[in-house]
Amino acid sequence: MKSALGRVLVGIGVTAALTATAACGGQDTHDKSSGSKKPATKASSAAPEALKPLTEAQLTKAAITKADVKGYRVGNTPDDEIPEVSVPAKPATCQAIADMFLLGTEPDATARVSRSLTSLERTDGTMLRMGLLAHKEADAKKVVADLRTQSEKCNSYEHTDYQYTGVKPLKSPDLGDEAVSYTMTSDIDGDKIPVTYSVVRSGSTLVVFYAMNALGGKAPEVPAAVMEAQVTKLEKAA
Numbered sequence: 001m002k003s004a005l006g007r008v009l010v011g012i013g014v015t016a017a018l019t020a021t022a023a024c025g026g027q028d029t030h031d032k033s034s035g036s037k038k039p040a041t042k043a044s045s046a047a048p049e050a051l052k053p054l055t056e057a058q059l060t061k062a063a064i065t066k067a068d069v070k071g072y073r074v075g076n077t078p079d080d081e082i083p084e085v086s087v088p089a090k091p092a093t094c095q096a097i098a099d100m101f102l103l104g105t106e107p108d109a110t111a112r113v114s115r116s117l118t119s120l121e122r123t124d125g126t127m128l129r130m131g132l133l134a135h136k137e138a139d140a141k142k143v144v145a146d147l148r149t150q151s152e153k154c155n156s157y158e159h160t161d162y163q164y165t166g167v168k169p170l171k172s173p174d175l176g177d178e179a180v181s182y183t184m185t186s187d188i189d190g191d192k193i194p195v196t197y198s199v200v201r202s203g204s205t206l207v208v209f210y211a212m213n214a215l216g217g218k219a220p221e222v223p224a225a226v227m228e229a230q231v232t233k234l235e236k237a238a
Helices: 004-017 054-062 093-100 136-154 225-235
Strands: 072-076 111-119 127-133 157-159 162-170 178-188 190-204 205-212
Touching: 054 111, 054 127, 054 225, 093 136, 093 157, 093 162, 111 162, 127 225, 136 162, 136 178, 136 190, 190 225, 205 225
Parallel strands: none
Antiparallel strands: 072 111, 111 127, 127 205, 157 162, 162 178, 178 190, 190 205
């Protein structure tokens, strides 16, 4: 019997079959996080150690709208498709990858907002989503580190009664303080659906980009223009 979260994933797959987004833009490997930081002083309120998680209101203000990305319809992601619950993955060494499928992290985000983007021009079966996850900076760094490690070592796993295979790292975008990208194939009731993730850390906030091709075939790319627009808007708002 499928779990409740498993049924959510089926719904996501059906929605994706009716959704279209442009799959374009290259990605380059880059990590701009510094290896050391200057000691904080009393007058240095902007020091990395002082960064606090953004509020839900701040995330909402920083989220892209249709005015920020030409050629897309932008809407809120239904709450039941990003549930606040973590389901164990098998093996446990793939847990960070599994949690991110539903915008989950460990430690938990203090606030989350998510948007679904639909292309007004293409009908290639690709669904695109974006999420903003607020964290303490140290926690945000841990999540990125866990995703990077698991994308390199976790080849396949089971989660919410479904199988995920072919997990492998991709070149990450030159955005934010650091980023990690990876792809995999989800098996939902026999349908092989390629999925691509890019997760960008900007300060204490994680920007998650998710592309899924419900028609199968080649793994979709997250459009570079969408990533750049969202990270730029977040950095201005923060």
